[in-house]
Amino acid sequence: xxxxxxxxxxAVEEGEQVVGYPIPPLVRRLxxxxxxxxxxxxxxxxxxxxxPESGAMLVGYVEFLTCELASTDPPPTPAGVLFFCFEHExxxxxLDFRHPEGQMWLWDQGDRHKLDLTFPQWLEAWLGGRLTDxxxxxxxxxxxxxxxxx
Numbered sequence: 001x002x003x004x005x006x007x008x009x010x011a012v013e014e015g016e017q018v019v020g021y022p023i024p025p026l027v028r029r030l031x032x033x034x035x036x037x038x039x040x041x042x043x044x045x046x047x048x049x050x051x052p053e054s055g056a057m058l059v060g061y062v063e064f065l066t067c068e069l070a071s072t073d074p075p076p077t078p079a080g081v082l083f084f085c086f087e088h089e090x091x092x093x094x095l096d097f098r099h100p101e102g103q104m105w106l107w108d109q110g111d112r113h114k115l116d117l118t119f120p121q122w123l124e125a126w127l128g129g130r131l132t133d134x135x136x137x138x139x140x141x142x143x144x145x146x147x148x149x150x
Contacts, residue, residue, distance in 0.1 A: 007036035024102030
């Protein structure tokens with residue numbers, strides 16, 4: 001696997017302008033100093049601007065906020081909450097830029113759950129081998145979460 005080059009400072013600044021919130025500091029450092037996506041849990045973090053098949057975090061964010069949803073679709077995530085990485089097509093993680101350290105959210109088949117977990121804590125759980133379905137389920141919060149009734 002080839003790790004992408006780090007993101008440019010202009011891509012990071014553009015991301016912050018698009019979202020309207022600063023990129024959480026540790027996330028910012030990973031993009032600027034390590035790689036523009038492709039690293040981390042599951043299939044790796046999305047790149048900021050350029051990615052294969054709509055895998056760019058900012059492009060997906062703008063598309064998701066501006067698309068017309070059917071009545072059966074889940075509501076959009078709150079502004080400032082971006083798809084960050086996916087385990088598989090219907091399950092993944094979102095990152096809340098509104099929180100200074102980056103609040104993590106779980107997306108599972110249309111349901112979304114805000115987690116009692118910041119990005120540094122989430123990354124630490126992954127590095128420690130504790131990032132399991134059971135671990136994430138135990139961190140679900142009701143605040144801003146949404147569960148489908150299908």
